[in-house]
Amino acid sequence: MVSEEAVTGLxxxxxxxxxxxxxxxxxxxxxAERDILRAAYQWAVLHHPDRLPASDxxxxxxxxxxxxxxxxxxxxxxxxxxxxxxxxxPYGARRxxxxxxDLQLRLPQLWAGIEAGTVRVPHxxxxxxxxxxxxxxxxxxxxxxxxxxxxxRLAWSRFETLVAGKIAAAAPELAREREExxxxxxxxxxxxxxxxxxxxxxxxxxxxxxxxxxAAVTAVADRLKERLPDAGRNDRRVAAAALLMxxxxxxxLGEDVGPVKVRAKVYLHLYADSPIARLEGHGPVTIxxxx
Numbered sequence: 526m527v528s529e530e531a532v533t534g535l536x537x538x539x540x541x542x543x544x545x546x547x548x549x550x551x552x553x554x555x556x557a558e559r560d561i562l563r564a565a566y567q568w569a570v571l572h573h574p575d576r577l578p579a580s581d582x583x584x585x586x587x588x589x590x591x592x593x594x595x596x597x598x599x600x601x602x603x604x605x606x607x608x609x610x611x612x613x614x615p616y617g618a619r620r621x622x623x624x625x626x627d628l629q630l631r632l633p634q635l636w637a638g639i640e641a642g643t644v645r646v647p648h649x650x651x652x653x654x655x656x657x658x659x660x661x662x663x664x665x666x667x668x669x670x671x672x673x674x675x676x677x678r679l680a681w682s683r684f685e686t687l688v689a690g691k692i693a694a695a696a697p698e699l700a701r702e703r704e705e706x707x708x709x710x711x712x713x714x715x716x717x718x719x720x721x722x723x724x725x726x727x728x729x730x731x732x733x734x735x736x737x738x739x740a741a742v743t744a745v746a747d748r749l750k751e752r753l754p755d756a757g758r759n760d761r762r763v764a765a766a767a768l769l770m771x772x773x774x775x776x777x778l779g780e781d782v783g784p785v786k787v788r789a790k791v792y793l794h795l796y797a798d799s800p801i802a803r804l805e806g807h808g809p810v811t812i813x814x815x816x
Contacts (some may be wrong), residue, residue: 558646559639561611565618565625572603592626593657593664620654627653631664634672648675648684655688663695686808690801693809697800704814731814732807736789742766744787752778 538546574588577600587601599622608618628636628649635652638644652671656664670691674684693700708731716725728738745765746758753761767774769785792805793815804810 555642555646559642561621562625562628562639562646562650565607565622566629568603568607569597569599569622569626572600574598574600592623592653593631593659593661595661596623596626596630621650623657624650624653627657627664631661632656632668632672633665634668635675638672638675644672644675645677648677651685652688655692658699659692659696663692666695667691690803690809693801693811694799697811700801700809701811701813704811708814732804732810733789733791736791737787740787740789741769741785744785745769749778 535543535546569591574585577585588598589601590596591599604618604622605615607622608615611618611621613621628639632649632653635644635649639646639649652667652675656667659667667688671688674687679687711730713728714726716727718724728735742762742765745768746761749756749761749764753764756764764775764778768778794803794805796802800812801809802812802815804815
C-alpha cells in the first residue's frame, strides 16, 4: 500500500522538504530489506521437513539444504510460494532464502551488522552467495575479514575483489579447483553475424595471455594514428587486431606496422606464507597458477 505522502504533495515541497522526504523513504527501504531477510530465514525455519506430516515421505525425500554446509533442510516448494509474494522467480527466492539462512547461521558478524544497520544487505548477500561452497569455519573467517567494510565505503568492484581474495585465502584448494575449471573455458570463436552485418570475435584465456594481446593491439593501433588520422580509437584498435591476425586484411596499412615486439606489464602482490597472490586489476590467483 502506497502512503498518501508518496503520491501527493511532492510538488509543494521545498528543496529541504524533498531531501527530508527521500531520506525517510530510503530509511524505510533499508528497513524493508532487513525485514525481508528476517522473513526469509523464518520461512526456512517453518518449512523444515520435520514440520511435515509423518505421512508425507515424498516431501521429506525432496527436501534440500537451505544454504551452505551446516544449514538445515527446507521443503521442495517452499521457495516458490515465498517468491510469489515478493514477485521473484523460485530461483530468486531460493537464493534469497539461502542468503538469509547463511547470514544467520554461517556469517554472524555480517548478520549483526545488518541488524545494527551498519552493513548493507546487498553486500552481505554477496558474501553469503560467494562463500556458500566453503566450510562453516572458512566462511566464518571470511565473515570476520570483510564485515567492517560491508557498509558501502568501498566501490562495488573493489568490494567484490576483496571478498574474492579472502575466499581464496580461506580455501586455497577450492580456489585451485575453480582455476582448473576456468582454464578449460579457453576459447577463440566468432559469434553469429547480426542483421546489420556485425559480429564479435571472442578470445577467452588467462589474464596474462589477454594482457599480451591487448598490449600488441595497443602498440599497432598507436602506429596507425598517422595513417588513420580521422579514425577513432576503437576503429584503430579493430584495424590493428585485424592486421595482427591477418596482415592481408589491410594491405595498404600492413606495410607500416612492421614486426611487433611487446611485453605486457603486470603487477603481482605476494604475501608471506600465503598460497594466494593478487594480480592487480584481475583479483586473486594461486601461486601454482601463476607459475
